[in-house]
Amino acid sequence: MAELKQAEIAKLAGVSQATVSRVLKGDPQVNMEMRERVLAVVQQLGYVPDARAQSLRSQRTRLLGLVIHRAPDALAGDPFFSALIAMIVEQAGRYDYHLCVDTARTARSQRAIYEELLRTRRVDGLILVESETHDRRIERLSREGFPFVLIGRYDPEDAVCSVDNDNIGAAFLATDYLLRTGRRRIAYLGGPAGLTVTRDRLQGYKTALESHGVGYDPSRVVFADFNPRSAASATTELLRQNPPPDAIVALDDMLAIAAMRTAKQHGCRVPEDLALIGFNDSPLCEYVEPRLTSVAVEIPTLARKATELLIELVEGREPSLRRQIVPARLVKRDSA
Amino acid sequence: MAELKQAEIAKLAGVSQATVSRVLKGDPQVNMEMRERVLAVVQQLGYVPDARAQSLRSQRTRLLGLVIHRAPDALAGDPFFSALIAMIVEQAGRYDYHLCVDTARTARSQRAIYEELLRTRRVDGLILVESETHDRRIERLSREGFPFVLIGRYDPEDAVCSVDNDNIGAAFLATDYLLRTGRRRIAYLGGPAGLTVTRDRLQGYKTALESHGVGYDPSRVVFADFNPRSAASATTELLRQNPPPDAIVALDDMLAIAAMRTAKQHGCRVPEDLALIGFNDSPLCEYVEPRLTSVAVEIPTLARKATELLIELVEGREPSLRRQIVPARLVKRDSA
DNA sequence: GCTCCCTCAGAATACGATTTCTATTATAGC
DNA sequence: GCTATAATAGAAATCGTATTCTGAGGGAGC
Numbered sequence: 001m002a003e004l005k006q007a008e009i010a011k012l013a014g015v016s017q018a019t020v021s022r023v024l025k026g027d028p029q030v031n032m033e034m035r036e037r038v039l040a041v042v043q044q045l046g047y048v049p050d051a052r053a054q055s056l057r058s059q060r061t062r063l064l065g066l067v068i069h070r071a072p073d074a075l076a077g078d079p080f081f082s083a084l085i086a087m088i089v090e091q092a093g094r095y096d097y098h099l100c101v102d103t104a105r106t107a108r109s110q111r112a113i114y115e116e117l118l119r120t121r122r123v124d125g126l127i128l129v130e131s132e133t134h135d136r137r138i139e140r141l142s143r144e145g146f147p148f149v150l151i152g153r154y155d156p157e158d159a160v161c162s163v164d165n166d167n168i169g170a171a172f173l174a175t176d177y178l179l180r181t182g183r184r185r186i187a188y189l190g191g192p193a194g195l196t197v198t199r200d201r202l203q204g205y206k207t208a209l210e211s212h213g214v215g216y217d218p219s220r221v222v223f224a225d226f227n228p229r230s231a232a233s234a235t236t237e238l239l240r241q242n243p244p245p246d247a248i249v250a251l252d253d254m255l256a257i258a259a260m261r262t263a264k265q266h267g268c269r270v271p272e273d274l275a276l277i278g279f280n281d282s283p284l285c286e287y288v289e290p291r292l293t294s295v296a297v298e299i300p301t302l303a304r305k306a307t308e309l310l311i312e313l314v315e316g317r318e319p320s321l322r323r324q325i326v327p328a329r330l331v332k333r334d335s336a
Numbered sequence: 337m338a339e340l341k342q343a344e345i346a347k348l349a350g351v352s353q354a355t356v357s358r359v360l361k362g363d364p365q366v367n368m369e370m371r372e373r374v375l376a377v378v379q380q381l382g383y384v385p386d387a388r389a390q391s392l393r394s395q396r397t398r399l400l401g402l403v404i405h406r407a408p409d410a411l412a413g414d415p416f417f418s419a420l421i422a423m424i425v426e427q428a429g430r431y432d433y434h435l436c437v438d439t440a441r442t443a444r445s446q447r448a449i450y451e452e453l454l455r456t457r458r459v460d461g462l463i464l465v466e467s468e469t470h471d472r473r474i475e476r477l478s479r480e481g482f483p484f485v486l487i488g489r490y491d492p493e494d495a496v497c498s499v500d501n502d503n504i505g506a507a508f509l510a511t512d513y514l515l516r517t518g519r520r521r522i523a524y525l526g527g528p529a530g531l532t533v534t535r536d537r538l539q540g541y542k543t544a545l546e547s548h549g550v551g552y553d554p555s556r557v558v559f560a561d562f563n564p565r566s567a568a569s570a571t572t573e574l575l576r577q578n579p580p581p582d583a584i585v586a587l588d589d590m591l592a593i594a595a596m597r598t599a600k601q602h603g604c605r606v607p608e609d610l611a612l613i614g615f616n617d618s619p620l621c622e623y624v625e626p627r628l629t630s631v632a633v634e635i636p637t638l639a640r641k642a643t644e645l646l647i648e649l650v651e652g653r654e655p656s657l658r659r660q661i662v663p664a665r666l667v668k669r670d671s672a
Numbered sequence: 673g674c675t676c677c678c679t680c681a682g683a684a685t686a687c688g689a690t691t692t693c694t695a696t697t698a699t700a701g702c
Numbered sequence: 703g704c705t706a707t708a709a710t711a712g713a714a715a716t717c718g719t720a721t722t723c724t725g726a727g728g729g730a731g732c
Contacts, residue, residue: 052388
C-alpha cells in the first residue's frame with residue numbers, strides 16, 4: 001500500500017490536490033460531480049489526512065492537555081483521576097479532540113512541563129487541576145494568553161476560566177448535617193494547606209459552625225498529604241485531643257477512609273464515637289465498613305463543562321460563562 | 337513577544353536557519369563558536385522548537401497512544417487504570433514521549449479510533465490492554481506494521497510484542513494457597529469471557545486444582561462484566577449452589593469486593609465460610625473489612641517494560657525480548 | 673605549487689496539508 | 703455582441719523544521 005497523500009488521491013481522481021483538500025473540508029465551493037469523484041477515491045483507498053501536516057498548516061493539533069500534579073504512586077490508587085480522565089477523553093472525543101495526559105511530581109518538573117507543552121504548541125489548550133492559592137502556572141498562562149481552564153477556583157485573576165464544585169457549599173452541607181445530628185466537636189481533615197480546595201472547604205466548615213453558634217477551634221483543623229501515612233498521623237493528632245472530636249469532615253474519601261482505619265485502631269467506634277464524612281462519593285464508599293457517607297461531586301459534569309469551555313477558548317469563541325459552579329449533594333450512608 | 341521560529345534565532349545569531357536546527361539537534365558538525373552564539377540567543381529568548389513542524393518533518397510525533405476499552409463510567413472507579421496511566425506517562429516522559437489516552441466503549445467506536453490513530457499518524461505507537469482471544473485490532477496493526485505493544489498475551493501471532501503478568505502462575509498461586517489452607521470447593525469469578533486474562537487465570541486455577549487432585553467443576557466457574565451489578569449476580573449464582581463454594585478466586589479486586597459484599601448480604605462470614613482472593617493488590621484491599629487478600633501484579637514494572645518496548649519499536653530498534661513476563665506474588669491479608 | 677580531501681555552514685528542498693491568488697468558463701445584463 | 707460578474711478549479715505560497723545538496727576555505731601530501 002503506497003503512502004497515501006492528497007496528491008495521490010488527486011491524481012487518481014483527475015483533479016488538483018487543492019480540490020481534494022476542499023472536498024474533505026466540506027468546502028461548498030466545489031461542484032457535485034467533482035466532489036463525488038474525489039469521495040469515491042477517498043472511500044475506496046481509505047484515505048485519511050495526516051494529522052501532523054494538518055497541525056502544522058492549521059496551527060491546531062486538536063490535542064488538549066491535562067497535567068496532574070502528583071507523583072505517579074500518589075495517583076495510582078485514586079479513582080477521582082481515572083474518572084476525570086475518562087470523562088474528559090469522552091467529552092473531548094465528541095468534538096474531535098484528543099487528550100494528552102502528563103504528570104509532574106516536583107515543582108521544577110511542573111514548570112518544565114508547562115513550559116514545554118505551551119512553547120512547543122504540542123497541545124491547543126490545557127486543563128489545570130488542584131490549583132494553589134498563588135499559582136504561578138496560572139499567572140504564566142494568563143500572561144501568555146494561552147487557552148486554559150481551571151478545574152477549581154482562582155481568586156486573584158478574574159478573567160480565568162474555571163469550573164468548580166461548590167466546595168464552600170459542599171463543606172457547609174456536610175458540617176451542617178453533622179451539627180444537626182447532634183455532633184458538636186467536629187474536626188476538619190484537609191489536604192495540603194496550599195490547595196484552594198482545602199481552603200474553600202475549610203471556609204464552608206467554618207461558616208456552618210458559626211451558623212449553629214458553635215465556636216471554631218483551630219486545633220481541630222489538621223492538614224495531610226495525599227498518602228495513608230500522612231492521613232493516619234493527622235488523624236492520630238486529632239484523636240489524642242481531650243476531649244477528642246466526635247466527627248471528622250475529610251477532604252476526600254481516601255483521607256476519610258484512612259481516618260476511619262486509624263480511628264478503629266484507636267478503639268473508636270464509627271459512627272457511634274466518631275462520625276465521618278468524605279468527598280467524591282467514590283466507589284470505595286460502598287465497600288468500606290461502615291459504608292462512608294460522602295459528598296458527591298459530579299465529576300462527569302465537571303469534566304464536561306471544563307472540556308466544553310476549553311474547546312470554546314481554543315476555537316476562539318467567547319465563552320458565555322467564564323466561571324461555572326457545579327452543585328454538590330450529600331450521599332448519606334452509615335458512617336455519619 | 338514575536339513569534340519565535342528558527343529563522344528569527346538565526347537572524348539574531350547571524351547564522352543560517354539550518355545551523356540553528358543543527359545546534360539544537362546536537363549535530364557534532366558545527367563548531368564551538370557558532371554553537372555558543374546560537375545557544376546564547378536560544379537561551380535568552382527561551383526558544384523551543386515547534387512540535388507540530390518537527391512532527392511533520394521527522395514523521396514522528398513523540399506521542400504514544402493508549403486506548404482503553406471501557407465505558408468511561410466503568411473506568412471511573414478503577415484504580416488499576418489510573419495507576420497504569422500514571423506509570424506509562426512517567427516512563428514515557430523519561431524518553432521525551434507524551435501519552436495520548438483514548439477510550440472506546442463500543443466495538444464500532446473501537447475500530448474507528450484505531451483507524452483514526454493509525455491512519456492519521458497522530459501517534460507513533462500504541463499500547464493495547466485487555467486483549468481478546470481473537471483480536472481484530474491486533475491482526476490489523478500487525479498487518480500494517482504499525483508499532484504496538486500488548487499488555488497481556490496473544491497466542492496466534494507469535495511476533496506480537498507483549499508484556500504480561502504471569503497470569504497463569506498467579507492464579508495457580510492463589511488457588512494453591514486456598515487448597516493448602518484446606519479449601520476444597522473453590523470457585524472462579526472471571527471477567528468477560530472473551531478476555532485473554534480471564535482465560536489465562538482460569539487455566540492457572542484449573543492446573544492448581546489438578547495438582548491437588550481436586551476435580552474441576554465447570555459450574556463453579558462464572559463470568560461477570562466490570563460492574564457491581566454483574567459481579568453481584570454472578571456471585572449470587574455461585575452462592576446458591578449446593579453445597580456452596582468455600583472460596584472464590586476473583587479476576588480483580590473490584591470483583592472480589594463486590595463478591596464480598598454479596599456474600600455478607602447472604603449471611604456468609606468471610607473468611608470463615610467463604611475465603612476470597614482478588615487481583616491487583618489495589619489500595620482498596622487495605623480498606624475493606626476483612627482486608628482483602630490479593631495477588632499483587634507489579635503495575636509499575638508492567639508499564640515500564642511496555643513503554644520501553646514500544647519506544648524501541650517506534651525508534652526502529654530490534655527489541656531484545658519481544659515477550660516479557662512479570663511475576664506476581666500473593667499478598668496475604670484477612671479474607672483468605 | 674597543485675591537487676585532494678575534509679570540515680563546516682549556507683541554500684534549497686521536502687514533509688503533507690490549507691489557503692490565497694489566479695485563470696478559465698459560463699452566465700447575465702445591456 | 704460585448705463587457706461585467708459569478709462560479710469554480712488549478713497553481714502557487716505557506717506553516718516551521720530537518721536534511722540533502724552545494725560551495726567555500728583550509729590543511730595535508732606529493
